[in-house]
Amino acid sequence: MICGWLRLNNSLNNLRSRLQAYCCALGSFPFVFLQIGCDSERPVATTGSDVEAIETRPHEARDAELPFAKPVVRSDRPLRDDDWFDDRASALGLTFSYRDGSDGGCYQLLESVGGGVAVLDYDADGCADLFFTGGGSLKRDRESILIEGLSAGLFRNLDTEVMENTTALAGVDSAAIYTHGVSVADVNSDGFSDVIVAGYRGMQIWVNSGDGAFIEQSGNLGVRSDAWNVSPAAGDLNNDGLVDLYVLTYADWQPDPKRVCYNDKQLHDICGPTMFPGARDLVFLNQGQQFRDASIEVALVPQNRGLGVLMADLDDNGYIDIAVVNDVEENLLYFNSGSFPLSEEGVIGGIAYSNSGEREGSMGVDLADFDGDGAPDLWYTNYTHQDNSLLRNIEGTGFVHCAELLGLSGDSRSWVGFGTGFGDFNGDGWPDIYVINGHVAYDRLDSSYFQPPQLFVSQQGKRYRQVSEDGGPYFDHRRSGRGSAVVDWNNDGSLDLAVVHQNDPIALLTNRIASRNWIRVDLVGTTVERGAIGARVKVTTSRRTLTQWKIGGGGYASQRDSRLLFALPDDAPVTVTVTWPGGIEDVHSGLRPGGYKLIEGAEAYAF
Numbered sequence: 274m275i276c277g278w279l280r281l282n283n284s285l286n287n288l289r290s291r292l293q294a295y296c297c298a299l300g301s302f303p304f305v306f307l308q309i310g311c312d313s314e315r316p317v318a319t320t321g322s323d324v325e326a327i328e329t330r331p332h333e334a335r336d337a338e339l340p341f342a343k344p345v346v347r348s349d350r351p352l353r354d355d356d357w358f359d360d361r362a363s364a365l366g367l368t369f370s371y372r373d374g375s376d377g378g379c380y381q382l383l384e385s386v387g388g389g390v391a392v393l394d395y396d397a398d399g400c401a402d403l404f405f406t407g408g409g410s411l412k413r414d415r416e417s418i419l420i421e422g423l424s425a426g427l428f429r430n431l432d433t434e435v436m437e438n439t440t441a442l443a444g445v446d447s448a449a450i451y452t453h454g455v456s457v458a459d460v461n462s463d464g465f466s467d468v469i470v471a472g473y474r475g476m477q478i479w480v481n482s483g484d485g486a487f488i489e490q491s492g493n494l495g496v497r498s499d500a501w502n503v504s505p506a507a508g509d510l511n512n513d514g515l516v517d518l519y520v521l522t523y524a525d526w527q528p529d530p531k532r533v534c535y536n537d538k539q540l541h542d543i544c545g546p547t548m549f550p551g552a553r554d555l556v557f558l559n560q561g562q563q564f565r566d567a568s569i570e571v572a573l574v575p576q577n578r579g580l581g582v583l584m585a586d587l588d589d590n591g592y593i594d595i596a597v598v599n600d601v602e603e604n605l606l607y608f609n610s611g612s613f614p615l616s617e618e619g620v621i622g623g624i625a626y627s628n629s630g631e632r633e634g635s636m637g638v639d640l641a642d643f644d645g646d647g648a649p650d651l652w653y654t655n656y657t658h659q660d661n662s663l664l665r666n667i668e669g670t671g672f673v674h675c676a677e678l679l680g681l682s683g684d685s686r687s688w689v690g691f692g693t694g695f696g697d698f699n700g701d702g703w704p705d706i707y708v709i710n711g712h713v714a715y716d717r718l719d720s721s722y723f724q725p726p727q728l729f730v731s732q733q734g735k736r737y738r739q740v741s742e743d744g745g746p747y748f749d750h751r752r753s754g755r756g757s758a759v760v761d762w763n764n765d766g767s768l769d770l771a772v773v774h775q776n777d778p779i780a781l782l783t784n785r786i787a788s789r790n791w792i793r794v795d796l797v798g799t800t801v802e803r804g805a806i807g808a809r810v811k812v813t814t815s816r817r818t819l820t821q822w823k824i825g826g827g828g829y830a831s832q833r834d835s836r837l838l839f840a841l842p843d844d845a846p847v848t849v850t851v852t853w854p855g856g857i858e859d860v861h862s863g864l865r866p867g868g869y870k871l872i873e874g875a876e877a878y879a880f
Contacts, residue, residue, distance in 0.1 A: 337540040337716035340753065340776055341376045343723065348749030356745035357698060357728065358770065358782035365781065367403070367436040369426035371755065373775050374411035374451070375715070379418050380543050381411055381528050383451065383473060385713035386503060386580075387691065387755025389830030390771045390779070391455040393466040395443075395481055399880065400430035401762050401834055403771055404468055405779060409451030411528070418528035420473060422448040425455075433763040436781075444486050450475035454504025454756070454830030458516045459803045460494065460559070471502035471520055471830075495563040500552050501526055506826025508584035508593040509802035510571070510609060512855050515559035516802045519595060519826070521579040524549035537718045545714075546600050551576035554597065571607075572614030578602050581638035584825035586807050587649055588669040591856040593807040593825070596624065598635035598653045606671075621671060624651065624664060628674035633659055634689075637757075637829035641695035641704040642820045643679075644734040647811070649822055654690025654708055654829075657720040661685050661693075661708065663737075680736045681729065688724045689713060692757030692829045696768040700788040700840035702819060703731035709772055709829075711753030723751035726772075745782070752777050756831040761838055764868075766791035768838060773831070790841040790866045794849060795880075796823055799873040800857075804835065807854040812839045814847050841866055849877070 352359055362368070371388035374381075388406040395402050407423035424446040428436040440446045450472035460467045465481035476496050479487035491497065496518065504521045511517070526549045534544035556571045557564035581598040588594060592609040599605065606622040607615040619625035627633050634656030640649045648666035655661050660682045664672035676682055685708060692709035699705065710724035728744040729737040741748045753775040762769050767784035774780070792812060796805035808823045821837045841847065846863045853859070853873055861869075861877045870878040 335540055336378070336380070337536060337538075337542040337714070339375050339378065339715060340722060348746050350746055350749060352746060355743060357740075357743055357784065357786055358745040358747060359785055360745070360747045360780045361783045362779055362781040365436040366438070367428055367779065367781050368438075369405050369428070369779050370776060371406065371773050371779075372408040372410065372423050374409055374420075375776065377411040377413065379411040379413060379528070379530065380534075380541060381418060382524065382526055382543055382546060382549070383420065383501075383528065384411065385543055386453050386523065387711075387775055387830065388452060388773050389454045389504065389756025389828075389832075390758045390773050391457045391468060391832040392758050392760045392771070392834040393457045393468065393832075395427075395466055395487075396429060396485060397465065398432075400433060400764065401760050402430050403428045403436070403760075403762075404445070404455060404457075405773060406452040406455050406470060406472075406756075406830070407448070408453075409448075409473075413530055416530065418530055420451050420528060422450045422452060422472065424448050425452065425470070430762060439485070442485065444488065445479055447477065447489060450477065452477070453502070454521070456505040456507050456826060456832045457835065458507035458518075458806070458825070460507075460516055462515065462803050464803065469505040469507065469518060471505050473501050474499045476502055476505075476520065493563075495565060496557050498522075498555055500555070502555075503580060504582055504826065504830045506582045506584045506595075507804070508806040508825035509854060510556070510593055511558065511613075512592065512611070512801070513559075514798075514800060514802055515561060516804060516806065517559050518557040518564065519582055519584060520555040520557070521582045521597065522552040522554050523580065523600070524578050525552045525576070536714055536716065538716060540716050542714050542716065546578055551578040551599070551602060553577075554579055567613070570613050572617070573607075574605060574617060577605060580636045581653055581829060582826040583638050583640055583651075584806065585640055585649060585822050586809065586854070587666070589648075589809075591854060593854065596638060596651060598624075598633075598638045600636070601632050601634050603632060604635060604653075618671070623672040623674070627659065627662065628677065633662065635662070636689075636691045637693035637708075639694040639827050640822060640824055643695065643704055643731065645703070645817065647818065647820050652693065652695065652706060654685070654693045657689050657712070658686055661690055680738060684729075684739050685710070685727060687720055688727070689720065691755045692772060692831065694757065694759050694828050694833060696759045696770075697838075697840050698728075698768050698784060699730065699786050700767065700791070701731075702817070702840055702842065703734055705730050706737060707757075707770060709754030709757045711755060711775060721751070722753055724753065725749070725751050726754060745785075747780055747782055756829050758828060758831045758833045760834040761793070761836070766793070766838065766840075788840050790844050791838060792841060792847060792849070792864060792866055793836050793838045793868040794851075795836045795868070795870045796851065797870060797872045798853065801854045801873060805853060805873070809852040810837050811850045811852075812841075812847050813850070814841055814843075815845045816842050
C-alpha cells in the first residue's frame with residue numbers, strides 16, 4: 274500500500290517537475306509561476322536563502338547585527354545519566370574555530386557557506402584523527418574587498434587520551450586560500466590518507482608523506498580551479514583502480530562592497546544566492562601521476578549552486594553514481610553506466626524537486642538503508658520553511674519522498690539545516706539522524722542566526738521521533754552550525770560526532786550509549802581503488818542483515834569515518850559480505866564481534 278502510494282506520488286512529482294521546467298522556459302504563465310516556483314529575473318525573497326536587493330537604502334536603515342556581537346545561547350543544565358552525548362572537545366585539547374570573516378563587516382555571501390571536518394588516520398595507528406578547514410577573513414580595502422585565508426587545524430588522536438594539535442608540525446598551516454569543504458582519499462595509492470580541500474578560487478591537495486608530514490601538491494597533480502569551490506568528494510568513476518575527484522562549486526560570485534541588500538527586517542544583510550548564477554562543477558580523472566579536468570567529457574550540467582555531494586553506487590550496477598543537492602536549483606542525480614558521459618536524471622530519479630514540486634535550498638546530504646530493505650536511501654537538509662527530505666530507493670530505479678510518512682515533517686521548518694547524517698547512535702541496528710542547524714543571514718524575522726541542533730531516533734525503520742532533549746547539554750545550545758562528521762574517535766564501538774560552527778569552538782560529541790556487541794570493518798582495495806569508495810558491506814546477524822556503503826563526500830563540507838561500524842544484537846558470529854566496486858564479492862563467515870581489516874581477495878584480519 275505504502276509503496277504504491279509512493280510510486281504514484283513520484284509520478285505526480287515528475288509531472289510537476291516537467292510543468293515547472295516548461296513554465297520556467299516560457300516565463301509567461303503567472304498562475305503556474307506562483308504555484309510551482311519559477312524564478313523571476315528579479316531577485317526576491319521566496320523559498321530560498323535570498324534577501325532582496327534594492328538600489329535605495331530604506332529610511333534610517335541599519336546594519337544587521339554581526340555574529341561576533343551576538344551572545345551564543347548556552348544551556349547551563351548539567352549532564353544527565355540518560356543523555357546521549359557529552360562534548361569532550363575542550364577536555365581533550367581539541368580547541369579550534371572556523372572563521373567566516375564576518376567580523377570585517379563586509380556582509381558578503383562568502384561568509385555564509387562555512388567549513389567542515391574530515392576524519393582520517395594519517396599516522397596509521399588505528400585511531401581517528403581530525404582535520405578542520407580554517408576559513409578566512411574579509412577586509413575592506415578602499416573600493417574593494419580583500420579576501421585572505423586562515424590555517425587549517427590538524428589534531429592527532431593520541432590513543433584516545435589527548436587530541437594533539439599537529440597543524441604546524443605536519444605542515445598544513447597554509448593560509449593560501451579561504452577554505453570551505455574537505456575530503457579524504459589516497460590520491461597516489463601509497464597506502465596513506467591524503468586530504469583534499471576546496472576553497473574560494475583555489476584547491477589544496479595535502480599529500481601524506483607517511484612520516485607525519487603533508488606536502489601541498491594540487492598544482493603538480495593538475496587539480497586547479499579558480500571557481501568558488503565548496504566541497505570535494507572522491508571515488509573511482511571509471512573503475513581503473515585510481516581515485517577520481519568531484520569538486521562542488523557554488524555561485525559565479527565576486528565580492529562587491531557597493532552591492533547592498535536588505536533582509537525582511539529592512540536591515541543591511543548578506544545578499545542571497547539567487548542573485549548569482551551557478552557555476553559548473555568539476556570532475557578530475559586520475560591518470561596515475563596527474564589528474565585531468567574531464568568536466569565536459571562526463572557531461573556535468575553547465576551551472577548549478579551546489580552545497581552537498583555524495584558518491585556511491587546508487588543503482589547497484591558496480592559503478593559509482595553522484596548525487597548533488599543545490600541551493601534553490603534542481604538537485605542532480607548522475608547515473609554511471611561504466612562509460613562517459615554520465616546520465617543526469619535528477620527529475621526522473623525523483624530528487625530534483627521537493628515533494629510539492631519546488632526547488633529547495635538544500636545543503637547537507639547522506640545515505641543509509643533506513644528501512645532495512647538493503648537499498649541505499651537518501652537524506653538531505655533544507656532551508657527554513659522547508660522540510661528536510663528523506664527519499665526511499667525504489668528498486669534502484671530512483672527515489673520517492675517519504676519524510677512526511679515517517680514523521681519528519683514540521684520539526685525542522687524553523688531552521689536552516691547544514692551538517693547532517695545517518696548513524697546508529699543507540700546501537701539498536703537502525704540508523705538515526707542528526708541535523709546541525711544555523712542561519713546564513715544575520716538578523717531576520719523568520720528565523721534566528723543561532724539555532725539548535727536536532728536528533729531523531731529511528732523506530733525500526735517505520736517512523737522517526739525527535740529526541741533532541743535527550744541528546745545532552747550540547748543540544749540545548751544554539752549556534753550557527755555547518756560541517757560535521759560521524760566518527761568513533763575513542764574506538765569503543767559507539768558513534769560520536771565532530772561538529773564545526775561559525776566563529777565558535779568545535780565540538781566533539783562523545784556517545785554515552787555503550788554498544789555491547791559490534792563489528793567494525795576497514796576496507797582495503799587491491800585491484801579496485803585502495804580506499805574502496807563505492808563498496809557495499811552486508812553483515813548477516815542472528816536476526817537480520819544490516820547494510821552500509823563506503824561513500825565519497827556526504828554530510829556537509831565534511832568526510833565521515835571511513836570505517837563502517839555495525840551494532841550487533843548479540844555476541845554470535847556473523848557473516849560479512851563485501852561487494853567491491855565492479856561487483857566482485859568476498860564473503861567472510863564466522864566473524865566474532867570486534868574490529869577487522871578486510872583486504873580485497875584476502876582473509877579477514879582482526880585488529
